[in-house]
Each structure stands twice: as C-alpha cells, then as structure tokens.
Amino acid sequence: MDFSLTEDRRMLSDSLNRFISDKYGYDHRVKVAYDAPFHDTALWAEMCELGVLYALAPEDAGGFGGAGFDITTVFEALGRGICPAPVLGSLLASKLLTAAGADQSALLDGSVRYAVAIGELDAPYDLDAIETEAKDGKLTGRKAVVYGGADAKVFLVAARSGGTLAVYEVKASDAQVTGYALIDGGGAAELFLDATPGTEVLADATAALEDALDAGRLALCAEAVGAMDATNEILLDYLRTRKQFGVAIGKFQALQHRAVDLVTEIEQARSITILAASKMGAEEQAKFVAMAKTLIGRAARLVAEEAIQMHGGIAMTWEAAVSHYAKRLVMIDAQLGDVDYHLERVIATYAA
Structure with a gap:
C-alpha cells in the first residue's frame, strides 16, 4: 500500500x-x-x-x-x-x-469560532453518563474542559432530550463561559447552562458524537506523532552538541541505545496512526482509533520522559523547548480518553 x-x-x-x-x-x-x-x-x-x-x-x-x-x-x-x-x-x-x-x-472560513461541549465532570469520556438536559429548547447542566471554548462564539452542546442525546447550538453570549489556560498551553473553558436557550442541530446524535470524537482522537494521535518527531530532533541535536569529559554525550553507547529505542517507538506510533486514518469511515473505525490512542498514549509519555532524562536538568526549565513538548505529549493522553479508557474499548471489541 x-x-x-x-x-x-x-x-x-x-x-x-x-x-x-x-x-x-x-x-x-x-x-x-x-x-x-x-x-x-x-x-x-x-x-x-x-x-x-x-x-x-x-x-x-x-x-x-x-x-x-x-x-x-x-x-x-x-x-x-x-x-x-x-x-x-x-x-x-x-x-x-x-x-x-x-x-x-x-x-x-474562520469568521465564527465554534467549540464542542460534550464532556462533563462525572462523564469526561462516556456519552452514556451525560447529564446535561434539554427541555423546551432550554439547556441545563455544566460542560467541562471544552477545548477552544475560551473565545468561541458558538457552542455545539451534547444534551439529553427525551431519553436520547441531541446536539444543540448555543451562543456564547447566552451562557456563562469561564475560560482558562491548559497546563500545556492553549485554552479551554467550563460552560455553565441554566435554562440557557439552544437550537437543536441534530437529534438522536449518539452515532454522530462518537464519530466526531473518533476524528478528534485520530487528530490527537497525529499531533502526537508530529510532536514526537520534533522532540526527537531536539534530543538528537542535544546529544550531538552537549559534551561531557570532552566527548559529545551522543558517543556514549547507553544513550545511543535509548535514542534508537525512541525512534522505534515513534515509528510504531506513526504506523498505528496511519492504520487508524485508513479505517476512518469503515465498520472497525472505533476499534482502530482506540488501538492508536492506546499506543500513542504510552509512546508519547515515554518520548517525553526519555527526552527530559537525557537532557538533564535543563529540560525542566521554561526556556527549554523540550519541556513544552514534553508537557504537550503527556497531556495528549488525557484528552478524549486516556490509555486505560481506550484499552478497555479495545478489549470490549474483541470480547463482543
């Protein structure tokens, strides 16, 4: 192929x-x-x-x-x-x-900023546990960690209506929005709804929400691959230039072996992301996306930790780019389902 x-x-x-x-x-x-x-x-x-x-x-x-x-x-x-x-x-x-x-x-065209509000404090990933309710065009509930919600003008909100999940369009001006920075940079928001007016966009939206979340998870996997590539380039440059005992530390065999292991992990992450991308729209989309998110979560954390350890103390400073890449790589695992959550999803597909 x-x-x-x-x-x-x-x-x-x-x-x-x-x-x-x-x-x-x-x-x-x-x-x-x-x-x-x-x-x-x-x-x-x-x-x-x-x-x-x-x-x-x-x-x-x-x-x-x-x-x-x-x-x-x-x-x-x-x-x-x-x-x-x-x-x-x-x-x-x-x-x-x-x-x-x-x-x-x-x-x-970027003229209107949208954000999607799905997760809640007690239901960060599980659609079945969503408690936000919609009745007579009014929404009540709280949405947590809405990515990009800090300056969004329109929210697409997942809420229960008559026993099913639906998606409603809510104007930011009609709701209470509390924006904040994430630990790895970028913004999110808490969305508070109290009989807030909303317009139904999509009824019986469970399948569409799952599909959107899978697309978001694939996006995060690809983002992690790009960040891992950049982190590895920073690390290799450091190993070539940082000297100890008059020799570049990249000459030390122990560090060479660890660097090679990281390349292997990154290429495996790239391969599973390609596989998941090829399955989008197919019957097994959810399984392969969950597999990718599981492997990516582990590989990204390993790359972040190894890059910091091989850099030493300088990698813990704000001025070192590798510290910001490491934070982003670790936090990608927490977005739209972590390793444990997606491992359970994979197991469930084989148990069915």
Whole structure:
C-alpha cells in the first residue's frame, strides 16, 4: 500500500509547516499560549486563509477533504510546532455540522469560532453518563474542559432530550463561559447552562458524537506523532552538541541505545496512526482509533520522559523547548480518553 501523501495533501502540509515555523515559532507560541485568548487570533485568520479548516470537511459540506489522512496531515503539522490554535474544536464542530447537513461556511472560513461541549465532570469520556438536559429548547447542566471554548462564539452542546442525546447550538453570549489556560498551553473553558436557550442541530446524535470524537482522537494521535518527531530532533541535536569529559554525550553507547529505542517507538506510533486514518469511515473505525490512542498514549509519555532524562536538568526549565513538548505529549493522553479508557474499548471489541 502506498502511504505517501497526495499532491494536495503534500502542498497543504508544506504550507502549514512553513506557516507555523515562520509565524508561530517557539518564542511566539510560548508568548501567546498561556494568556487569554490562549492563541494568536490574527494568525488564526491567516491559518484559515490557508484552507486548514476546509481540509477537515468533505466536499458536500463545503470543504475539500474530511478523510482520515486529511486530518492527520493537518494535525501532524500542528504537533510539530506545538501550535495552540484551537483547530481540534473546529474539527469536532465540522463533523457534527456535516452529520446534521447544516451550513458550516462561517466555521470553515474562520469568521465564527465554534467549540464542542460534550464532556462533563462525572462523564469526561462516556456519552452514556451525560447529564446535561434539554427541555423546551432550554439547556441545563455544566460542560467541562471544552477545548477552544475560551473565545468561541458558538457552542455545539451534547444534551439529553427525551431519553436520547441531541446536539444543540448555543451562543456564547447566552451562557456563562469561564475560560482558562491548559497546563500545556492553549485554552479551554467550563460552560455553565441554566435554562440557557439552544437550537437543536441534530437529534438522536449518539452515532454522530462518537464519530466526531473518533476524528478528534485520530487528530490527537497525529499531533502526537508530529510532536514526537520534533522532540526527537531536539534530543538528537542535544546529544550531538552537549559534551561531557570532552566527548559529545551522543558517543556514549547507553544513550545511543535509548535514542534508537525512541525512534522505534515513534515509528510504531506513526504506523498505528496511519492504520487508524485508513479505517476512518469503515465498520472497525472505533476499534482502530482506540488501538492508536492506546499506543500513542504510552509512546508519547515515554518520548517525553526519555527526552527530559537525557537532557538533564535543563529540560525542566521554561526556556527549554523540550519541556513544552514534553508537557504537550503527556497531556495528549488525557484528552478524549486516556490509555486505560481506550484499552478497555479495545478489549470490549474483541470480547463482543
């Protein structure tokens, strides 16, 4: 099977990598990622002009992509630059709007920022445990860790209506939104709903929500692959230049073996992400996405820990880029289901 990028995806990858490298470099990223609105809004507009969001939606929804490999192309580039732009929330929103057959032109051109509110304090991953209720067009409940919600204008909220899950569009101006920075940069929000008006976008939305979450999980896997690649490059450069006893520490066999082990882990992570991307839209999509998220969670943590240990104390400082990559890699595991959660999902598919 040929896993090379198509010409369109290669052009998108090159453009996005160049854009992030030139305009969203490490120093700028650290400057904007931890203070409201937790990303650069001017660069968000420029990023949208590149067609990044259009690549995440299918042609019949106004985009030019939407397949698994379109998602991985975009998010691998974002991971390489640990870019805090709120693209994940836009991807989730696009998937839900596509399922609803709703107009998403304002989302795709970046003129309206969307965020998707699914998880709750007692139900961070499980749709069956969602307690937010919708009655007569009014929503009541609390949504936790809404990615990109700090400056979103519109929320797509998962709520129970008549015993089934539905998706409602809620204006940020009608709800109480508390934004904050995540520990690894970028923003999220708590969304408080108290008889808040909402417009139903999609009824009986369980399947669409699961599909959107799987797309988000695939995106996180690709982001982790990009971040692991960048972390490994930083580490190898350090091993070549840092000297001890008058010799570059990369000459020490013990460190060489550990560095080779990391390359193996990264390539395995890349392979499982490619496999999961190829299964998007197929019957076994959920299983392969869960498998990928499980392996990625373990590999990303290992790469983060090994990079810090082989750097030594300098890797714990704010000024060292590797420390920010390490935080992002560790936190990716916690997003949209951690290793334990997805391992249980994999086991369940084989037990069925």
